[in-house]
Amino acid sequence: MATNYSSFLRFPFGLVLVLFLIGCSSKKVEANGFKELTADVHYHSHVIELSSLMPAEVCSTPPKVSGAENLSKPLQVAHKYGPCSPLKNGNTTIPSPHQIVLDDEIRVKYLNSKTSKNQTTVLQDSAVRIPANSGLSLGTGNFVVNIGLGTPMQEFTVEFDTGSDLTWIQCQPCSGQCHRQKDPYFNRSASSTHSSVPCGSNDCNQLKSATGNSQACTTTCTYRIGYGDGSYSGGYYARDKLTLSSSDVFPNFRFGCGENNQGLFGTSDGLLGLGRDNVSTVSQTIQKYGNIFSYCLPSTTSSTGYLAFGSQAGTTPRIFNTPLLVNSNRPNFYFLSMTGISVGGKKLAISPAVFTTSGTLIDSGTVVTRLAPTAYAALRSAFRQAMSNYPRAVSTSFMDTCYNLSGYSNVVLPTIVLHFYRYTDLNVHPSGILFQLSSTQHCLAFAGNRADTDFGILGNKQQQTFEVVYNVAAGKLGFGAGGCR
Template sequence: MASVPKLLLLLFLCSDHSLIAHAGDAHEYKVLSLDSMKSDAVCSENTVSAAPSSAGAATVPLHHRHGPCSPLTTKKMPTLKEMLRRDQLRAAYIQWKFSSGGATGKFSKGGAGDVEQSDAATVPTTLGTSLDTLEYVITVKLGSQAATQTMLIDTGSDVSWVQCKSCSQCHSQADPLFNPSSSRTYSPFSCSSSTCTQLGQEGNGCSTSSQCQYIVTYGDGSSTTGTYSSDTLALGSNTVKNFQFGCSQVESGFNDQTDGLMGLGGGPQSLASQTAGTFGTAFSYCLPPTSSSSGFLKLGAGTSGFVKTPMLRSSQVPTFYGVRLQAIRVGGRQLSIPASVFAAGAVMDSGTVITRLPRTAYSALSSAFKAGMRQYPRAPPNGILDTCFDFSGQRSVTIPSVVLVYSGGAVVNLVANGVILDSCLAFAGNSDDSSLGIIGNVQQRTFEVLYDVGGGAVGFRTGAC
């Protein structure tokens, strides 16, 4: 849930792994097992294969919010209709941030400069579905008492927060509320501190005791406010001292069981930015392929073994990480799409479910995909998904490959269930060609996605979880 709505997603994944190559497509067609799209009843902790990094790496598992591996108790799945409705809210909010209604930010190529990297911290990630969103959750320890906290991860948010004991308005959660008075290392920031000033528009003045207050309002109207503080954070076997986060006292609009949110955006408040001096300016994650398996989040990620594309950033909207598509291939053939169609760039987002493409690009993709699926009857649209098929009576289906070609030569051959969601093509079109694109998490599954902020690149490594 970036500074945006929370959206819910059914996880439809199969066990085949995506292929990445610098040129050429390995297969023109892929087989999708429809049985793999059914909910798994038993947790099977898969062995992740995070790319090599420096010694001392800590891996935090990541799980599906409603899957059998989830540490959360609520297993009720949302309807696809509701999931898509909330996904559209999130996408619209991100696009607004870059429009005249937002900060009129534009992407440009750039990195923060190389930072010497020491020990890496890796934490397991699990796919977690909160209220109306596909969210991935990690379990961390907070405070001197090492209180367990199950938190959403989001590359579209900067301020991290957890619900704190004695909150006047908070939602039910899986773990006990964090109790600041039980932690010897907990410390609220004063209103006069530079850290408080740095909050900018997410600052919310002072409490009666002159403690710094924060407020974050998301695109669906949900919000959290409380005291901006610091404490010790444990990520696997690694410890982060003086971790800055919000101690939430009043919130609204959250109906999941998570304890809070871990921001991984590009702003100074995010976990990635706070720990850059210790772990370096690169982090990565792998979103798990099924609801019964796990992925990982890694701080201090190694940067070799990936195909890479330049990272685009906006000084006015620093939270988001951008990339630029160059072409799309379907069934081994490159679509006839002018390069100028992709000029606005696209946000690489862990919280948006469905990839949004410029209208011209989506129309070409939809037409080519339908041509490659002539053997299956068409089905009515499902919300924002308008390229749908009737797979009644089928155990498996054969679909044309879909390959995303990024600037710089990174070629990403999507897994079959990174293409199909509930019998529909898992892409949607913007209303025009000028709006910002978004690369959603359906198209990221099973890849290790690298955010090399210092090196100014986004990378992809196949079959990482």
């Protein structure tokens, strides 16, 4: 695939690039705590301040004040455990980096656990046909937004997840177990627009199809959904008014009213499902938003991004698109056609067929990108060669390429570019190249799958700073560099 250099010209989050005839500039550029000192004229490497990869304690973006008039479009996105999170004062137990990658591996393993070794389906659009295996996307997200439910509106902080369909929150009375959350549980009796979905209705049947839940019910439609990390939510299926902004209100929005919920949700109030199924938020708002949404995930936990719908999505200049593919066994997933990888400006010798064995899905809830074993081996080899001047560190979990950078203030990282069908290139932001496990362990933020039949997954670490535009109506997904910081 030819390299689309025009996609590189919009430098991430508005950094000023000063070019000399020979060599690089030494100008320090800072944006919301992430510092890239230089980028060479051929975009083969990044020079960053190592301190910019460290966790921050102060939010560089003023948080929005709660209240209906301050819910806006696009919605402000914050990392669940960062200083910008609305949950930061909710006594949330912040997991260690080791726990985060462990939870991430559990999510990925479960996602692939339903794969049949001998079963293939077809991912396709008008020009692409890719064999793929099916799986279930069950897991939780890493980023949160605020939404409103009920009349009068009650505000909630929820995780959003493109790999989940059902939106749910915790409701009063919590007859079973409920996890601790920062906000009060949803008081359905205080909402004049609240109602339950009848058992046996079309909406109830759609819910059972989406969740795979066949619980018997007599009068009120019930649900139970499990996640790959062992988390779960159960309760009854309800309707009420959803408020995403002062002007974007959706009556009779269907969601799960959770009365028995446990797991790794932190102190968040529930989950906003952005999958493709009929019960998802994307599908339920299609008349207003036209099946289009986007998000931008920040490069650090001390800054914020956004989640946008409809005409507010896709506003970043120079968005490059690749087809969104459909897996007939897993039509709620968002699949892409990945074709290659470049490291340090050089295209790796990987056959495109390596990426089509199982297909590649894009997921907001998976942290680290997963690649087919052959593709990952090539990436790892090239990255290790480029980083040969730095001391190696002990590997851990599924991360096998780690470095002890404790004695360095600045680090030179090779560029990593992910190539997709139709000349769409994702020039990974430097914040998405390394994952810090400890002060002496900075690891390559990619991992290899156990088998070629496992899904490739484009994780949220590599999506940082790009506006990722899901134009489901047109069957395409776009990347816009510099969407946020």
